[in-house]
Amino acid sequence: MKAEIITIGDEILIGQIVDTNSAWMAEQLNLAGVEVYQITSVHDRREHILTALKEAGERADLVLVTGGLGPTKDDITKTCLCEFFDTRLVFHEPTLNHITEKYKNRGVDMNKLNRGQAMLPESCTVLFNAEGSAPGMWFERDGTIYVSMPGVPFEMKWIMTHEVLPRLVGHGMLDVIIHKTVLTQGVPESMLAIRIEDWENALPPYIKLAYLPGPMAVRLRLTATGSDAAVLQAEIDRQVEMLKKLLPNDIYGYGQETMAEVTGKLLMEKNARLAVAESCTGGHISHMLTLVPGASRWYTGGITAYDNNVKTSVLGVLPETLEQYGAVSEQTAIEMAQGVRRLLNADFAVATTGIAGPDGGTEDKPVGTVWIAVASRTKFIAQKYVFGSNRERNILRSSQTALQMLRKLLVAGEK
């Protein structure tokens, strides 16, 4: 089975946006055993779209199309599909009801452009889009399947996950593919590879390992391909158990779990609550924690102490500490953590203070220097890190590292 991806939109071809949809779709298809033969990006132009559909259809059994489904004049994918499949736009009531509902909930009035999104090609199977007003469209011709989806990534992902991939399995087009992703943090990819080298070399041939490094984690993805799901699952679970023994402290979760979710679960188990004090991370740790639904059960709140006066007046850091050791120091980090834990009446606290960059570095405290402290009611730990020169990456890495320090403390049984 061969697939092709067509992404439609002038914004891609003038380099206004990076096409991340294709990589995501290609990964999903590959994990499901479908080879992506080609990815093609074309303009919002009739003849160009029609040519791309024709050429892809001649090469592939499955053609995934994204983009050009918005309500405005520059979006013409739908009319091109009508021309290509020799059909016409007809009114689709369920879609109109869905759009009406969406607008009602938002308290916004609908207009003729929104209603226009309920006009859909007569010959297609409409794919529900829970995240937006432009549904997906499924066509079949001469044994080739064509699917058109919006270019908005989270809408495309919803339709792929809930509508497209299940239908493809139903058509018997996909192998049994089982994958498990192990999330590690704090060990560089190259060091990780050396630590698990023997285990990796001993993997059975039907299990593939991929290193997926990023600022928040190095993800290890195991993918097993075969005919018997139960057998594959059992072997993957066995391999992961062996891996856990090799990386006892560095694995924080699996699959789509976030460090914040894992930490939140541990806190809930202890019926404990967390507070954070942030300087260089500027609120990002608090943001990570509050992305987790129900975080209020284990997160009391946080203080972003960007100005040193806030460190002293609100968090109770001693002015002498700032004077003697500076804001970016072990002592300040510890006083920040202890201060916020008391102030917000929490059981645990984390604190960060550092130089995110691009400026502000010194000889002995270069850009990327970060002190992180974790405190419980009875003890505290502080650790210095030196990250890179990129401001955003320093914020992400400091945040994730702080939560990893807390997670290890919680796993170690701290009350």
Added chain:
Amino acid sequence: MKAEIITIGDEILIGQIVDTNSAWMAEQLNLAGVEVYQITSVHDRREHILTALKEAGERADLVLVTGGLGPTKDDITKTCLCEFFDTRLVFHEPTLNHITEKYKNRGVDMNKLNRGQAMLPESCTVLFNAEGSAPGMWFERDGTIYVSMPGVPFEMKWIMTHEVLPRLVGHGMLDVIIHKTVLTQGVPESMLAIRIEDWENALPPYIKLAYLPGPMAVRLRLTATGSDAAVLQAEIDRQVEMLKKLLPNDIYGYGQETMAEVTGKLLMEKNARLAVAESCTGGHISHMLTLVPGASRWYTGGITAYDNNVKTSVLGVLPETLEQYGAVSEQTAIEMAQGVRRLLNADFAVATTGIAGPDGGTEDKPVGTVWIAVASRTKFIAQKYVFGSNRERNILRSSQTALQMLRKLLVAGEK
């Protein structure tokens, strides 16, 4: 002049990496007045590469190829180019000297694979690569230019900037293309389209408008094509001035600016400082602000008051207010804003309180309900919004909306 981009590499088609090279090259070419007609990603396979080169060459005057130039077996682009241009690999001494020099500086021994990178097609112009060992290659045939570059982004960028673009300018471009992107927030795409419909219809034929919607903004991109850069720029500026009159409050910036940068500039001009109090946005506003380098000049800090006790004990929200109106109310939002402004000794403050979801909604306060307050030393404004059901998007939209409210207050001349 028409260009096409071909990216070669299995890693793209299995979704292991996102192809960021194409967007960067496309942007550079557009700025240089070259239209990119199509972007095509293909496998490291001989017949596929040859077909892609042939098809692109038939459509375009310029074909940029990246990837497949590494020293290992799986990289076959160079031999495919030899076959396509009916030439052979010959030894290129300057390249070998460059590679030798690189390895000497790194104190690493060279092997035969490295030396192999000095074997280059006889009929090409070698393009120096200061950043790596695989040089670029420039071919011309039947009036079409073909350039092959490594897929490593910083190597490709160096060759493009120092070798390819200067040569292309030398070849004299036909068209000049000028873009201007206008950033709007708070008006849905379809409503925006109706408000500017007459203006859009009256645009001169050589200016194209594109709507680029997202959770943080609806971006309006104007693209002018012609021969005289000054004329195009003047007309785009004139059109943007007209657009500003149609959307006086909703435009917050241009190009790559962020709402946080724009707000920060306005605060600095007033020599004023900002504090934030966040409930439903959970620290994200603080994160957006502190992503801006030098934010400490205008941002004092923030309180994430996730627990209602923090709203009362730290921010000074009255318990009666919470009892009588609830945490998600105009009164609470206003007291949070005023409280944090006083506590962190700032001139301005923003506060958010709402139901981010997915749970916690009620009949009269459904998920997505958010109260946002903005306060100065002398006045305050509060506004209710109802966003969607997606937690992350609610956080992003609430954060951006809060900063837009503040920006409007600052622009209105509030001290």
